Amino acid sequence: MNIHIFDHQHELDQAAASLIIDTVRGTAQPVLGLATGSTPTGIYQALLHQFKSGAVSFKHATTFNLDEYVGLPPEHDQSYAYYMNTRFFDHIDIAREQVHLPDGMADDLEAECRQYDRMLAAAPVDLQLLGIGHNGHIGFNEPAQALRSGTHVVQLQEETLQANARFFERSADVPQRAITMGIGSILRAKSILLVVRGADKAAIVREALTGPITTSCPASLLQTHAAVTVLLDRAAGKELQDHDLSSPYLAYS
Template identity: 60%
Template sequence: MDIKIFETSEQLDNYAAELYVNLIASKPNAVLGLATGSTPIGIYDKLIESYQNKKVSFRDVTTYNLDEYIGLTPDNDQSYAYFMNKQLFSHIDIPKEQTHLPNGNAADVEAECRRYDALIAHNPADIQLLGLGNNGHIGFNEPDDKLTFGTHIVELQEETRQANARFFSSLDDVPTRAVTMGVGSIMKAKTILLVVRGSAKSAIVKEALTGPITTKVPASLLQTHQQVIVLLDREAGRMLG
């Protein structure tokens, strides 16, 4: 596990974006695993800037996102499909058919999970971007006695819904369920890029990276992956020795 701590968010964003740009330079048809939430926005801004400066093209790239809320249509401004279009896809040259998210509005969500898993199995990510939840979740894999290997429906824990409520008008508007890649699907990526910011995450960072490997802290399972890069700002990494 390669852990890097940065003094500023901009330094972190530049480093992460450079990893993606260098990967695409060496493999133009790279498969990118992407994430949503506030954590990756600065990274996406740097990727857009690199594209605008003609340092990278995404025309042969394929992307897979981790998760999507159940019950929100892609045109809902709180859906992750909407987020990805707004924050990245609409600003670069990636063909829409090469971008993939689970369909949380599918008539048969169980079938959608199977469909998405088949796509991932056929095209595993060269690099998978992850954030870290306050309770140690990755994707929407919540702490539990056991974790599901593949893409599945998850009941969102109250702590997760409260953390995401800042994006909605009220907590009542936050969906209670989501579709998420399972930990097994995430671990298929050749490289995993875990990005964490802020002092509020410092304790869970230490627990996930140095504590026991347990399904009660899903991110701790990353300790078993052969190629994990961890990017932290100074506050998120302050409890690491």
């Protein structure tokens, strides 16, 4: 696991974008696993800048998003389809048939999950972009006694609902369920890029990266993956101690 801590947000965004671009340029048919939320917004802006400058093309890329709310149509301004379209897909040269998100409006959600897993199996992810929730969730894999490997419908926990409420006019409008890639799907990516910002995430960053591997902190399972890069701002990394970073398991810069 390679950990990099940045003093400036734009440097973190540029570093993340560069890693994604390296994957796109270095792979004939690149498959990207993408994330939403406030964390990757600057990364998508950096990618768009590089695309508009002619530095990268996405026409041969395929994308799979981690998750989507159940019950929000793609045109809803808080759906993850809307987020991805307006911030990224509408502005690049990717073919729409190569863009995949779970369908939270599907009549049969279980069938939708099975279909998403079949597509992931047919096009393994080269690089998976992740954030982390305050309770250690990745995607919408919430802490539990046992975690699901494949794509599934999840009941969002209260802490996650509260964190997402700021994006909705009323807390009652926050969807209670989501479709998410499972932990197994995430860990099957050839490489993983975890990006975390803010002092409010510092405690869960240390728990996930240096604590015990446990389903009560789903992000701790990233410790089992052979190719994880972690990009933190200084605030998010503030609880990592010298003895954490001197571990032979972790590489730090």
